[in-house]
Every structure is written in structure tokens, then in C-alpha cells.
Amino acid sequence: MLKRVDRMLLAVRDRETAADTFRDLLGAERVREDTSRALGARRTVVQAGISEFELLEPSGDGPVDAHLESRGEGIFAVGFSTADLAALSARLSECGIAHGEEGGRLSVGADQTPGMNIVLSTHEERQAVGLIKWLYEVTNIVDDHRQAADFYADAFGLDPSKFSPIESEMYGYTGQLLLFNPPAQLDRIELSQITEPSRAMGRFAARHGQSIYMGYVETDDVAAIQARLEARGARYAGRSNDPNPEGLFIHPTALHGMLMGVSRTNLAWTWSGRPELAK
Numbered sequence: 562m563l564k565r566v567d568r569m570l571l572a573v574r575d576r577e578t579a580a581d582t583f584r585d586l587l588g589a590e591r592v593r594e595d596t597s598r599a600l601g602a603r604r605t606v607v608q609a610g611i612s613e614f615e616l617l618e619p620s621g622d623g624p625v626d627a628h629l630e631s632r633g634e635g636i637f638a639v640g641f642s643t644a645d646l647a648a649l650s651a652r653l654s655e656c657g658i659a660h661g662e663e664g665g666r667l668s669v670g671a672d673q674t675p676g677m678n679i680v681l682s683t684h685e686e687r688q689a690v691g692l693i694k695w696l697y698e699v700t701n702i703v704d705d706h707r708q709a710a711d712f713y714a715d716a717f718g719l720d721p722s723k724f725s726p727i728e729s730e731m732y733g734y735t736g737q738l739l740l741f742n743p744p745a746q747l748d749r750i751e752l753s754q755i756t757e758p759s760r761a762m763g764r765f766a767a768r769h770g771q772s773i774y775m776g777y778v779e780t781d782d783v784a785a786i787q788a789r790l791e792a793r794g795a796r797y798a799g800r801s802n803d804p805n806p807e808g809l810f811i812h813p814t815a816l817h818g819m820l821m822g823v824s825r826t827n828l829a830w831t832w833s834g835r836p837e838l839a840k
Contacts, residue, residue: 569699570615638677643683666681666682675752676772694781697747700773701751702771780825809823
């Protein structure tokens with residue numbers, strides 16, 4: 562029932578500064594501003610590619626302010642789109658998953674999931690802007706990736722036959738890619754269960770438990786994003802030492818607490834069960 566990984570919501574101290582950062586690094590454009598009483602936040606929404614990033618600045622006490630106080634700036638929630646929001650709401654209720662509604666969207670708290678705050682909205686088509694094509698992945702650190710996969714399959718009507726196993730000795734985890742609609746789309750939830758606590762992901766898990774770790778975007782021009790990072794003196798790491806990189810990781814200090822992976826178009830099929838599509 563999920564169409565796309567549609568958006569990320571970030572808790573930030575200054576949404577205007579954050580919007581400028583997304584513009585300078587990704588070519589993002591401001592699309593609207595509003596407020597959320599439920600989150601206790603003023604919101605600036607920017608679009609990069611066909612995806613949106615909601616920059617949430619506290620307007621008082623509330624979940625966003627609490628996130629900033631306990632964890633600092635960073636990813637607050639992930640948003641998925643669906644073709645039938647009412648049907649998805651009914652499914653969540655049938656599964657006993659509590660959820661709220663504000664502004665025509667549904668919200669599911671991290672206490673109802675394996676550690677992810679989730680926003681669900683009706684799918685809408687957008688014309689891509691900026692340097693990326695879309696946000697295609699959210700990484701969810703979990704205690705047990707099999708149990709988590711069962712949960713998401715039940716809650717969101719995902720097909721387990723489309724899931725792909727994943728494992729990394731370099732980053733110290735094992736898990737699954739919960740692909741929504743392969744091979745037409747890369748969109749998915751990555752479930753990562755820690756196997757090496759001393760690595761960066763393991764240290765993050767030790768501090769925060771089950772939670773959102775990062776997001777991944779796709780682009781036709783990794784080098785252009787790399788050039789913008791270097792122009793700002795922003796921290797990043799390449800997937801390799803290739804001078805014309807196929808991917809990189811934008812450090813959280815460069816993007817208001819969000820760790821963002823960037824891969825060239827179709828590269829992610831290499832580790833997603835369809836390497837023949839990684840052209």
C-alpha cells in the first residue's frame with residue numbers, strides 16, 4: 562500500500578538556515594510554510610528532486626522541541642505516500658496500530674513501530690527540481706530485522722516476496738530491504754540489525770536504540786553535489802576514492818543532523834537483488 566518514500570522531517574533550530582543549506586547543497590526550492598500544533602513546530606518545506614524535506618523549528622513545547630533537547634538536530638520522522646490513505650488508515654486500525662491525523666495526513670509514533678516516527682500522505686506527482694532525483698530509502702535500525710519486517714509487511718500491506726536480504730561487514734549490520742515495488746522503483750525501508758557495535762551505526766544504536774538512522778537519495782550527477790559540498794567546506798565521505806564518484810555520504814554536521822547517502826542513478830540495484838539493473 563506504500564507508493565514512495567516521499568519525505569523526511571527534520572528537527573532544526575533555525576528553519577531558514579536549514580532551507581538555505583538544502584538549497585546550496587541539493588538545489589532544493591522552498592515550496593510552502595505552515596505550522597503543526599501536534600508537533601509544536603513552525604515548518605518550512607523544501608523540495609529536492611520529487612521529494613520533500615520538512616524543516617521543523619519548535620514553536621513551543623512539543624515533540625520537536627523534545628527531540629532537539631534530547632538528541633539535537635536531525636531526522637525526526639519519515640514520510641511515505643499511498644494511493645489510498647483511508648484504506649491504509651483502516652488497515653492500521655485493524656492491526657491495532659494507534660495513529661493520529663492532522664492536515665489530511667496520518668501520523669504513527671515511534672512507540673507504535675520499530676522505532677520510527679512515520680507520516681503517511683496521499684501520493685501526488687511532482688516535477689523534479691534541483692540536483693537529486695528522489696529520496697528512495699530510509700534506514701531503520703532495529704533489534705530484530707525479521708520481526709520488524711513482519712510488522713511492516715502487516716501494517717503497510719508490503720509483499721515479503723519482494724524483500725531483499727542485505728549484509729555489510731564494513732558497516733557492521735545484517736538485515737533486509739523492504740522494497741515497495743521492484744524493479745519499477747527502488748523505494749524501500751532498510752532494516753539494519755547491528756552485528757558490530759563498535760562501528761558508527763552500532764554506536765548510534767547504542768545511544769538511540771531502534772530509530773531512524775539515515776536516508777538515501779539518487780542523482781544523475783554525484784560530482785555536482787560533491788563540488789557544492791567542497792565549496793561550503795562541508796564534511797562528506799566517498800563510497801570509493803574514484804575522482805568521479807558513484808556515490809557519497811553527506812555527514813550529519815553538513816545537513817542539520819541528517820546523514821544522507823547519495824548514489825548515482827540505478828547504482829543501488831547492485832546491492833538490492835537486481836544487479837543487472839545497475840547500469
